Amino acid sequence: MNKSSTRQKGFSLVELLVALVISAVVGTALVSIFITDSRRFTVQTQVVDMQQTLRAGLDMLSQDLLMAGYDPTESGNFGITDIGLRNLDNNLDTTGDSSITFEMDDNEDGLLDSNETIRYVLYDFPVDTPDGRTDLGRVVGGGGRQLLAENVDAIGLAYAFDQDADRVIDTSAGGNLIWAMDTDNDNVLDTALDTNDDGVIDADDDAAGVALPTLVQLDRIRAVQIWLLVRNETADTGFINNETYVVANRRLAFNDNFRRRTLSTIVKFRNLGL
Structure with missing residues (x-):
């Protein structure tokens, strides 16, 4: 007799x-x-996004600057009129960021019209309800600041010049372009930034610069070097940014959770010094 198994x-x-x-x-x-x-x-x-902001901002600024001083009738009414350092309220402030104001004869009539004065300046958009993130703005005539690029932490501008008006941009003893700024907001270039004369403005240079032997007026400016420093829109708690960035005469150090990128370019003014 077989027994059935109960194991399952x-x-x-x-x-x-x-x-x-x-x-x-x-x-x-x-x-x-x-x-x-x-x-x-x-x-x-x-x-x-940061790289696109950098490239787009620099491109638009550069294209505008190429038109600075455009004066087809040779009226003498157009050029660079202000290079003062400004705060976020668009007021002159020697502790602020670089700005530039220039004119161009857009309609080629030899007269300065209200829409032919352009200014680039840093501000906090929107003005009425600022969000704490600084942006690059463009001002046309007496109008308000128009948003050009968001999340721009800093802008720096330094200028090369032709002091003796010989149609050749001045160079240093080392043969490098002399990049200078107006540090006291009197619209005169007074300080050179490349203190070690190696042709590059970087952390090896003295941030205070070195005084120019001769002050340079605005009408001697022939080129501009532009720095833009942008950051990402939101903080990343898994990332710490403790880098120091060179923006013209400033050394900007951070200790936060925002990624940043900086980019620099040079624009030669094709309508100045003709």
């Missing part, structure tokens, strides 16, 4: 526990990978 096939408690542990490990790994990939994607997006 299945998983033991130990096997179930092992399976649960493995599933938990795999699940945790998948979640970790997802979070890492998501964060990496976010970082890459922020970096791309």
